[in-house]
Amino acid sequence: MTEHGTRLDQMRAQAPLVHNITNYVAMNIMANVLLAAGASPAMVHAHAEVSEFAGLAQALTVNIGTADPDWVKAMEMAAQVMAEAGRPWVLDPVGVGATRFRQEACAGLVALRPTIIRGNASEILALAGTAATGRGADAADSVAAAEDAAQALAQRSGAVVAVSGPEDFVTDGQQAFRVANGHALMPRITALGCSLNGIIAAFAAVGLALPATVSALAYYGLAGEQAGARADGPGSFQPAFLDALYNMTPQALDTGAQVQAA
Numbered sequence: 001m002t003e004h005g006t007r008l009d010q011m012r013a014q015a016p017l018v019h020n021i022t023n024y025v026a027m028n029i030m031a032n033v034l035l036a037a038g039a040s041p042a043m044v045h046a047h048a049e050v051s052e053f054a055g056l057a058q059a060l061t062v063n064i065g066t067a068d069p070d071w072v073k074a075m076e077m078a079a080q081v082m083a084e085a086g087r088p089w090v091l092d093p094v095g096v097g098a099t100r101f102r103q104e105a106c107a108g109l110v111a112l113r114p115t116i117i118r119g120n121a122s123e124i125l126a127l128a129g130t131a132a133t134g135r136g137a138d139a140a141d142s143v144a145a146a147e148d149a150a151q152a153l154a155q156r157s158g159a160v161v162a163v164s165g166p167e168d169f170v171t172d173g174q175q176a177f178r179v180a181n182g183h184a185l186m187p188r189i190t191a192l193g194c195s196l197n198g199i200i201a202a203f204a205a206v207g208l209a210l211p212a213t214v215s216a217l218a219y220y221g222l223a224g225e226q227a228g229a230r231a232d233g234p235g236s237f238q239p240a241f242l243d244a245l246y247n248m249t250p251q252a253l254d255t256g257a258q259v260q261a262a
């Protein structure tokens with residue numbers, strides 16, 4: 001697959017408004033990641049306005065990381081608007097294996113037909129109904145172990161499913177791709193996976209879900225590589241990562257993307 005740079009260009013040209021109902025941990029870094037990339041973020045979850053706001057947005061992300069029942073209701077309201085308008089929305093089933101509340105919240109959200117589901121291997125295994133070892137927000141399973149679960153989940157849900165990790169795996173249930181870009185410091189900074197959902201949503205706002213997700217993962221991982229080459233550790237990685245997202249050229253993305261059909 002080529003054309004990653006073209007998709008980055010198109011995303012920046014349209015600067016899509018991405019509506020996020022995400023966790024308290026992610027809100028600030030996620031908004032900064034979206035701004036650095038060239039999209040327009042908004043974090044909005046009050047019942048009084050969430051449906052109206054979703055009607056203004058080009059894409060939506062929902063993330064159950066610190067949700068409560070009121071927030072899950074807001075997520076359902078916003079997802080309903082996107083589904084009816086035919087606009088993309090991304091589900092991040094953070095820690096879904098950990099509690100019954102998370103499992104029930106995700107079951108209700110999957111029923112609203114997310115365009116893309118993005119999680120780490122443990123989350124995708126748990127959401128697909130396969131025993132997973134992860135209990136919190138971090139992965140404890142390998143991406144390779146989650147590939148069959150991702151494919152089954154994609155076929156059952158109708159979503160593109162992305163499993164992030166050292167090498168990302170993306171499938172729509174028929175075709176599949178592996179994206180090898182990334183850096184070992186990325187999982188050492190909280191909410192970088194959550195922030196990735198916004199980038200996927202921004203790309204999906206201007207293109208088809210499967211290629212948009214693949215290009216978003218390559219862009220994000222390559223920016224991670226560039227930041228990792230400059231950073232001394234997690235502290236200096238974070239500003240370097242924002243700079244790398246901001247400075248990435250379409251040419252650099254096409255040259256550095258490590259994408260293979262699976």
Ligand SMILES: Nc1ncnc2c1ncn2[C@@H]1O[C@H](COP(=O)(O)OP(=O)(O)OP(=O)(O)O)[C@@H](O)[C@H]1O
Pocket residue numbers: 094119120121137138139164165166167168181182183184185186187189190191192193194195196217220221
């Ligand atoms: N060991 C690794 N080496 C290289 N890249 C990685 C590694 N682990 C994760 N990544 C990259 O980090 C990004 C975030 O993925 P990750 O799987 O860490 O999300 P997550 O577990 O949902 O994160 P969080 O819950 O903290 O938001 C992805 O772009 C992924 O490719």
Ligand SMILES: Cc1ncsc1CCO
Pocket residue numbers: 023025026065066094137190191194
């Ligand atoms: C650390 C943490 N706890 C709940 S959500 C979150 C952000 C990473 O998923």
